[in-house]
Amino acid sequence: MPALNHPLPHLQTLANGLRVSLRHAPHLKRCAAALRVCAGSHDAPPAWPGLAHFLEHLLFLGTERFPVEQGLMAHVRNQGGQLNAKTCERATEFFFELPPSALAAGLERLCDMLAHPRLDLDDQRREREVLHAEFIAWSRDQAAQRQFALFDGLSGAHPLRAFHAGNRYSLNLASRGFQQGLQQFHREYYQAGQMTLSLVGPQPLEELRALAERYGATLARGQHLDQRRPPALLPCGTRSYQQLEAQRLDLLFAFEQLPEGAAPALDFLCTWLQSAKPGGLLAGLQQRQLAQSLKAQTLYEFAGQALLHLQVNLSTRAATAAAQVSELVGDWLGFFRAQGDWPELREEYALLRQRPLQVASALALAQRDSRQTVDELNEQGIAALKAVLAQLQPQVVDNFSSEWHLPAANPFLRSPAEAPRAGLIRGQTSAHRGLRTFAQDRSRSRRETSALHLSQALPTDGHDGALILRWRLASPAPAGLHERLLHSLAPLRSDAAQAGVQLSFASAGEDWMLTLSGLQQPLPAVLQQALKQLTQPADSFWQENPAPLDEAPLMPIRQLLRAFSEQPQAVGSRSAQVSDLQALWADAHWDGLALGLPAGIQEALGRVLQRMPGTADVGLCQPPAAEASRRWQSLPGDAGEQALLLFCPTPGPNLADEAAWRLLGQLCQTPFYQRLRVELQLGYAVFSAVRQRNGQTGLLFGVQSPSATLSEILQHVEQFLQQLPEYLRTLDEAFWNQQRQALAQQFQASLLPLEQAAQWLWQAKLAGHPSDYLTQLHASILALTPDAVIQAARVLQAAGGWTLLANGPCPGAPWQEAQ
Incomplete structure (x- = not known):
């Protein structure tokens, strides 16, 4: 594995006062910029709630030099990148990620829009309506309202208790005072002395x-x-409060006059408060059947103030549960405070950060x-942590329970004693159930002959790798079995994430999928542990079902996106038994994809995969059959706002169709957003993108509206698609060439982040495409002509196989209710 670059970025201050952070990371395929303004919602004039948030929105509406169709948002979309912005209490952040060749143009647009916003009054009127729609969605979102309600116990004078989102009524555009306040806020805070610019790239x-x-x-x-500086968080003499609703207990602790270094100190404390390892607070609560989960986080930190939140999902409705939990929290804090300067935990914390x-x-x-995140607890942090603990417990507790002990070290954070031997997979036989070597994959033109395909699309000398394993179940799993397995993997997922490996276990239709991506070295060990827990769970696995987490429902558009990704799963009607799980694994057939893994890691994986459950099967990937119907899938949910997703797949599986659809998707994004969000003002949740599902590539259009009906939203989407060919004909040759080159560049293997490449190659495998999918798709995109894309836009309107997910009933023909 190549040596890592120095973890600390280069820092400097420009002549105009701009603080700059630069990080050279040669292993990265993309680059990014993040600009942080030291001014947020709490810095806006009290007379105009939401002004800071409103200004953040206005900055994206174009400048004299870069109108909206040429601005930052359009540029990032055209390059296949990502961007966003957010207004926090005391800072506003703007950030984007792009291919290296597009960084200069992106940075030029970012700085221009922050320095020279138009602030046109007509633009303000339109954007205020968008902000109002966002406010309505926020006011109906239970998770957002629950988060806001956590501040109910704070002093009424503190800005955390105030309204800062902004809406039609708080932003009086006709007022001269408002316009002066808007200009002054921009002039005072959107200047170099208040900003930090961070650039990262190869x-x-x-x-x-x-x-x-x-x-x-x-x-x-x-x-x-x-x-x-804000007023005190709580009235004098008060340090904490709690809220109890059903089986959710929220404990909140307020801090004042904390020293420098409080942010990493609080993060250090939260890390161990919520650790699920034996001997910790959560384990103690679970053993007493008081709680099933605990989450600790800092909700607010500024100018020596902080608000610490412990969310406890209780396992019981007993009247004494909250008091018992609070007592145990205090007992554990006494134990933790008595551990000196925490040398072992500081070493572990530095590794996991x-x-x-x-x-x-x-x-x-x-x-x-x-x-300026700090990734270790230094001497300043130790002093801050002791100050935090002193405010949590003014009186030292020395008679704490003897049951507590420090968590065991994460086994995946340190290299194993015996490194994997280099070379091809040793002694490969049929027992490996389809594992193939790179030597066997030299010929890309022939059909795949193994269940686990080791792709050569990306080099193997980087830091990270990916592994996707899929099991096709022979019969529906018993009700709740997948959820139980997912719950049992939670501690492993946490340890793996700390070690740089993301682990997921998803169900979709007839399939179960295990995905690992991240640092190469821990992958085999994480996979070994995951397979053991999935196939040989502990006896406690079969005890009482874990209580469902107390999660607030997602906003409608997010519910639809989750359903689109996960897809419905057939389940059995009875509870799972030990024999059921054994039978499911015995009858399952599996295949998979590995990417970016060097020979030594392949060898280690080969040894683990000898214990792979099920039968290797090269025939699981069949290209999806084309459908002529238009299917409407209704999902239950909050009907306060109407939301829909429309998925329009390519007419066939060939790469020429996919290339045309992908260029259509790139060309659609800005005009679709401009038409439905800006001009029609249907709502703030409006997007279009290219998505893949079950090997099918398609255009996905999404809208959530507080005012329009589903029929009206769908009518607007269909009208847009009808007018799309005419719009495409207005584009000049230079624009076509620019867009085609930008899209093709996204499929160059040397520029692809591994996680994205893994998903694209997996979908290509599901579609039956050859191993050189990326190379062929790149060539197909470059070969596209404007006439071919315009013809594809016409086919898009007439093509069948559309799938629509909505939070409302099917309107009838030509739509059919999905079965």
Whole structure:
């Protein structure tokens, strides 16, 4: 494995006051920028609630130099990147991720839109309606309202208790005072002295520095301003409060006058508070059957203040449960406080904070650097942690229970004593059930002959790798069995994530899928443990079903997206028994895909896969059959807002169709957003994208609206598709060439992040495409002509096989209710 670059970024301050963080990460395939403004919703004038959030929205509406169709959002979409922004209490963040060749243009647009917004009054009126629709959705979202309700116990004078989202009534655009306040807020805070720009990418450090200096210099010169300090979180003499609703207990602890280093100290404390390992607080609550889960997080931290939240999902409705939990929390805190300077935990914390950085995306690294995140508990952090614990327990507790002990070390954070031997898989026989070597995969033109395909699409000398395993069940699983298995994997998922490996176990239709992606070295050990827990669960697995988590329902569009991804699963009618699980694994057939793994890791995986349950099967991947019907799937949910997803698949499985659909998807994004969100103002949740499901590539259109009916939304979408060919004919040759090249570049293996490549190659495997799918698709995109894409847009309107997911009933012909 190649050596990692130094974990600390390069820091400097430009002449205009802009603080710059630069990180050269040669292993990355993409680059990212994150710009953090030290001004948020709590810094806006109290007379105009939501002004800071409103300004964040307005900044994306184009400038004189870059109108909206040429602005940052359009640029990032056209390059296949991602971007977002968010307004927090004391900061506003703007961030995007792009291919390296597109970074300069993206950074130029970002700095221009922050420095020279138009703030046109007509734009303000339209965007205020979008913000109002977002406010309505927020006010109906139970999770958002529950989060806001957590602050009910705070002092009424603290800004956390105030309304900051903004809506039609709080943003008085006609008021001269509002317009002056908007201009002044931008002038005071959107200047270089209040900003930190973080750039991360594979480019040399000097190139990143040149970009930061060139475009950062366009921001107005300024000095850093002290943000006003808030009043006390709680009335004098009060340090905490609690809320109890059904079987959810929320414990909140307020801190004042904390020293520097409080943020990492609180994160350190939360890490061990919510640890599920034996001897910890959660294990103690579970053993007493008081709670099934515990989550600890810092809800707020600024100017020496902090608010710590413990969410406990209780296992009982007993009247004394809350008091027992609070007592045990205090007892554990006494034990934790007595552990000196926590040398073992500090070493473990440094490892688990640094390990995921080795496989973090450019965007994640840029956001982390812009916030100046500390990844260890240094001497300053130790002093801050002791101050935190002193406020939690003013009186030292020395008679705590003897049951507590420090958590065991994460087994995946350290290399095994015996490193895997290099070379091809040793002694490969039929017992390996279909595992093949790179040597056997030299000929890409022949059909796949093994159940686990070791792809050569990406090099194997990087930091990370991916493994996807699928089991096709011979019969429906008993009710609740998958959920029980998923619950049993929770501790393993946590340990794996800390070690830089993301693990998921999903069900979709007839299939169960296990996916591992991340750092190469721990992958075999994580897989071994996962297979053991899935096939040989502990005796406690068959005891009483775990109580369902107390989760607030998702907003409608997110519920539809989850259903689209997961797909319905057939389940049996009776509870699962030991024999049922054994029979399911014995009768299952499996296949899979591995990517980015060097020979030594392949060998280690080969030894683990000898214990793979089920039978290897090369025939599971059959291209989906084309359908002529239009299916409507109604999902139950909150009908306060109407939401739908429309999936329009390609007419066939050939790569020419997929190439045309992908270019159509790229060309659709900006005009679809502009038409339905900006012009028609249907709502703030409006998007279009290319998605793949079961090997099918298609265009996915999504809309959630607080005012339009499902029929009206669908009519607008269909009208857009009808007008699409005419829109495409208005595009000039230079634009066509630019878009085609930008799309083709996204499928160059040398520029693909591994996780994205794994998903694309898996979908290609499901569709029956050859091993050189990426190369062929790249060539097919470059070969596209405008006439071919315009013809594809016409076919799109007439094609069948559309699937629509909605939170309302089927309207009838031509739609058919999905079975």
